[in-house]
Amino acid sequence: MYVETIMTSEVLMVEEDTKMSHLAGLMQAKRIRHMPVVNGAGELQGILSHRDVQKASPSDITTLSAGEVNYLLAKLTAKDIMHRKVISCAPDTLVEDAACLMREKTIGCLPVVKDGKLEGIITSIDLLNFFLDITGCREVGAARVVVRLEDQKGVLSKLLACLDDLGGYVVSVMTPQHQERDDAGIRNAIIRYKADNPQQINEQLKERGYQLLSEVLPDL
Incomplete structure (x- = not known):
């Protein structure tokens, strides 16, 4: 922009x-x-x-x-x-x-x-x-999750495809490079998305093996 x-x-x-x-x-x-x-x-x-x-x-x-x-x-x-x-x-x-x-x-x-x-x-x-605006933090009704990922090609796209498959609409994605890492090869993805039942989607992400470091659900 x-x-x-x-x-x-x-x-x-x-x-x-x-x-x-x-x-x-x-x-x-x-x-x-x-x-x-x-x-x-x-x-x-x-x-x-x-x-x-x-x-x-x-x-x-x-x-x-x-x-x-x-x-x-x-x-x-x-x-x-x-x-x-x-x-x-x-x-x-x-x-x-x-x-x-x-x-x-x-x-x-x-x-x-x-x-x-x-x-x-x-x-x-x-x-x-x-x-x-680019973080989507002013988007009403959006859930926020921080997902721990391996810092490898294709990992983020698989996560976004998974969210789409579960019925989530991605509002914004951030993957900071200059973050403190507790071990090598790990990256955190900060994602805001909209869905009818974001809590259920978060549980389904966990069932599929994703580690959620934090979850913020929208005020209903």
């Missing part, structure tokens, strides 16, 4: 000459933590975070008068406090590649740029929602 399928397309952005006094109120009112900065042609020039705005704002213990504070804020613009070296990605970037980039660079968002112009933005919340 590509970034363009999960990114936020309607991005709140500001131009370089936006006053500092307007930035803080705008970010607070819209409850956003990142704001791209563009020029008049819509080309990405930088990015602001709520921390950048906070750092640029006078401290509560400042000795400046209200008039002096307002004067300084009136002079500051987005261009003065934005980060110019922006890490971005293209709309056709794979979601997992974007996640790896954000993790590697320890950043909370990625502007999505095409031909120099801002197309959208992907945040850690977007990635979290994507993760929740």
